[in-house]
Amino acid sequence: MCRYQIIRSGTNVRAGGQVTTYTNDLGQVVGFPIPDWTPPEGPAREVLVGRVCRAEPLRIEDHAEALYQAFTVEGADAGWSYLPYGPFDTRDAFDDWIRATCLSDNPLFFAFVDVATGKAVGLASYLNINRAYGTIEVGHVHFAPVMQRSRIASEAMYLMMRHAFDAGYRRYEWKCNMLNAPSQAAAQRFGFSYEGIFRQHMVVRGENRDSAWYACIDGEWPALKRAFETWLDDANFDADGRQVQSLSNLTRPILVATD
Secondary structure, eight states: OOSEEEEEEEEEGGGTEEEEEEEETTSOEEOOOOTTOOOOOOOOOOOEEOSSEEEEEOOIIIIIHHHHHHHTSTTOGGGGTTSSSOOOSSHHHHHHHHHHHSSSSSSEEEEEEETTTTEEEEEEEEEEEETTTTEEEEEEEEEOTTTTTSHHHHHHHHHHHHHHHHTTOSEEEEEEETTOHHHHHHHHHTTOEEEEEEEEEEEETTEEEEEEEEEEETTTHHHHHHHHHHHHSGGGBOTTSOBSSOHHHHHGGGOSOOO
16 A cells, blocks of 8 residues: 555645645555655855855854954943853953854854955854754854844855755754844844744743744745845845845745744
């Protein structure tokens, strides 16, 4: 007997469009088959090159000084509020945090370098890398004020997303404190669909954290890739560097759900 049979095919808006339902040889409804599934390798520790941003595997000797300077400008402390660490009062404390947190393969940290200046202005990591399931998360996202809501920030997220899907991952996740409105808005601007709230998910800095979950999947990646590349193209910016089309307008039609 055939292991799988199609019993129904139709449109399911909550599941993102056309959905085919399968049963196994016992008549039970099951997920769609992936007969040739091969778990991906871990994401490579390599430099990811874009127009205005390079994502480089984080190294103290290459990035710590520029990052510390960018993270300690006036008004930068608020950016740490929803993270379980920082701000750092001294360069030594910052270096100690990098050594303790940022030098493994899971999480795998990248520093974001402004191509124009050669200086690191932000960081993020892959984490919760699950090769068996093909899932991977982007987290520890921290942009210096000069990087926030910039072309560099969007290209940094594009480079990491492209690297993950090119490596064969099926699901790319973003999680944040549900009270962190800028992070929630950024997730959706970058093409992550809203998936719900995990209540009392963590205790961070002695405070409850309810976490908002977002994700994009490999079937959405071709459309997201086109959206990012349309937005990042030089033709999308006028002589003063102002965008013609917003990234949000380009990614919104791809989102399965918003918060």
